[in-house]
Amino acid sequence: MxxxxxxxxVISHNCFxxxxxxxxxxxxxxxxxxxxxVAQLFVNNELPNSxxxxxxxxxxxxxxLNSIIKSQNTSSQLENSSFVGVSNPKKGKETLIExxxxxxxxxxxxxxxxxxxxxMSKKWDSKQLxxxxxxxxxxxxxxxxxxxxxxxxxARIIAKRKNIPLVVYNSEDYYLKDKFSISPFFHxxxxxxxxxxxxxxxxxxxxxxxxxxxxxxxxxxxxxxxAVILTSxxxxxxxxxxxxxxxxxxxxxxxxxxxxxxxLAIAKAAKKIDxxxxxxxxxxxxxxxxxxxxxxxxxxxxKGVVAYDEVLKVINDSDIVIHTEGFSNFTKWDIRHGFSTxxxxxxxxxxxxxxxxxxxxxxxxxxxxxxxxxxxxxETALNEVLNKIVVSKTEREKYLENAKRLVAERHNIxxxxxxxxxxxxxxxxxxxxxx
Numbered sequence: 001m002x003x004x005x006x007x008x009x010v011i012s013h014n015c016f017x018x019x020x021x022x023x024x025x026x027x028x029x030x031x032x033x034x035x036x037x038v039a040q041l042f043v044n045n046e047l048p049n050s051x052x053x054x055x056x057x058x059x060x061x062x063x064x065l066n067s068i069i070k071s072q073n074t075s076s077q078l079e080n081s082s083f084v085g086v087s088n089p090k091k092g093k094e095t096l097i098e099x100x101x102x103x104x105x106x107x108x109x110x111x112x113x114x115x116x117x118x119x120m121s122k123k124w125d126s127k128q129l130x131x132x133x134x135x136x137x138x139x140x141x142x143x144x145x146x147x148x149x150x151x152x153x154x155a156r157i158i159a160k161r162k163n164i165p166l167v168v169y170n171s172e173d174y175y176l177k178d179k180f181s182i183s184p185f186f187h188x189x190x191x192x193x194x195x196x197x198x199x200x201x202x203x204x205x206x207x208x209x210x211x212x213x214x215x216x217x218x219x220x221x222x223x224x225x226x227a228v229i230l231t232s233x234x235x236x237x238x239x240x241x242x243x244x245x246x247x248x249x250x251x252x253x254x255x256x257x258x259x260x261x262x263x264l265a266i267a268k269a270a271k272k273i274d275x276x277x278x279x280x281x282x283x284x285x286x287x288x289x290x291x292x293x294x295x296x297x298x299x300x301x302x303k304g305v306v307a308y309d310e311v312l313k314v315i316n317d318s319d320i321v322i323h324t325e326g327f328s329n330f331t332k333w334d335i336r337h338g339f340s341t342x343x344x345x346x347x348x349x350x351x352x353x354x355x356x357x358x359x360x361x362x363x364x365x366x367x368x369x370x371x372x373x374x375x376x377x378x379e380t381a382l383n384e385v386l387n388k389i390v391v392s393k394t395e396r397e398k399y400l401e402n403a404k405r406l407v408a409e410r411h412n413i414x415x416x417x418x419x420x421x422x423x424x425x426x427x428x429x430x431x432x433x434x435x
Contacts, residue, residue: 119150237350258326267299
């Protein structure tokens with residue numbers, strides 16, 4: 001990668017990390033980038049865990065509150081030597097707003113509005129932050145937004161002030177999530193959010209989407225120049241034979257969106273093949289409604305949370321790796337454009353990959369279209385699919401070969417880093433021609 005690399009200021013909610021999904025996705029883009037040419041401004045109460053960047057600027061909700069109440073600085077420059085390489089990035093105490101978000105009986109739209117109002121006060125736009133940005137002298141901004149409108153406005157303001165291009169990396173479908181609600185606060189929040197998204201897309205030089213379906217459906221609303229880069233993996237393919245005396249089934253990931261229900265269905269089907277089979281589940285928490293069912297008797301061996309490096313070892317020692325989604329109508333609507341960061345790792349693993357989920361969801365459809373995993377859309381189909389995995393070596397080889405091809409085409413980290421760099425360099429060069 002010999003092209004001149006522009007200096008990039010990344011603006012995002014989450015920081016670079018080798019642990020969190022958003023953090024890993026962001027970090028993967030910069031594997032071959034000069035880390036002196038990357039800086040990050042992030043707004044969550046967390047610490048980075050990555051070597052792709054040397055300069056971190058953090059602004060938290062409580063920093064803004066303190067700037068209003070005590071006239072304190074709103075941003076802090078973090079020294080990466082103090083936390084890069086730690087096995088688990090530490091989060092500080094929860095902010096007031098984060099605590100409220102965990103209360104089920106608080107109206108979410110009001111909380112969104114309160115947080116957006118706090119940030120729209122522009123207390124973040126401090127002399128200290130502007131000095132930090134001036135010292136770095138970015139050539140381009142990469143924005144990874146979320147479902148809050150303030151970060152869109154922040155990125156636009158900085159890009160205009162510095163007269164530099166703005167590129168958006170979009171992995172979520174928040175813009176499309178209109179729904180029926182009798183709450184006026186919901187509609188007010190949605191109005192201002194969509195307004196900020198439109199302004200940002202109109203100013204942007206490029207939108208990078210995380211999957212094809214998301215790009216297709218947002219193109220109905222925006223004609224911005226765009227590209228798709230799927231998540232990458234650095235996993236080395238392992239031995240694919242079913243070699244354990246008792247098949248080892250592994251799931252590593254979040255249990256939200258009713259994934260826990262789908263795991264129980266898989267465990268039930270597996271026990272019909274061999275009553276000794278269980279699914280080893282690695283996750284940070286078990287939903288309350290699932291705790292009584294997450295037992296060995298029900299085919300679930302809950303292992304708790306482990307570091308990403310340990311997850312890779314677990315996958316390497318498995319026979320069948322699992323990903324799943326929920327089947328309720330709300331879940332199918334809520335994550336229809338979802339594309340888990342785990343998909344690339346599981347495809348790259350060289351293991352038999354079982355996906356159990358509705359065909360309407362982007363990542364499920366992707367695997368079916370490319371015949372790169374064993375996919376079941378119903379509990380009835382699960383029994384048949386699991387039996388075929390065990391007995392059909394020919395089909396195992398077919399799916400593994402298709403997965404290997406797909407990884408080479410769309411999930412190879414070196415290739416995707418090159419695509420990302422080519423896109424960024426082109427945007428930068430076009431800006432230089434204008435100037």
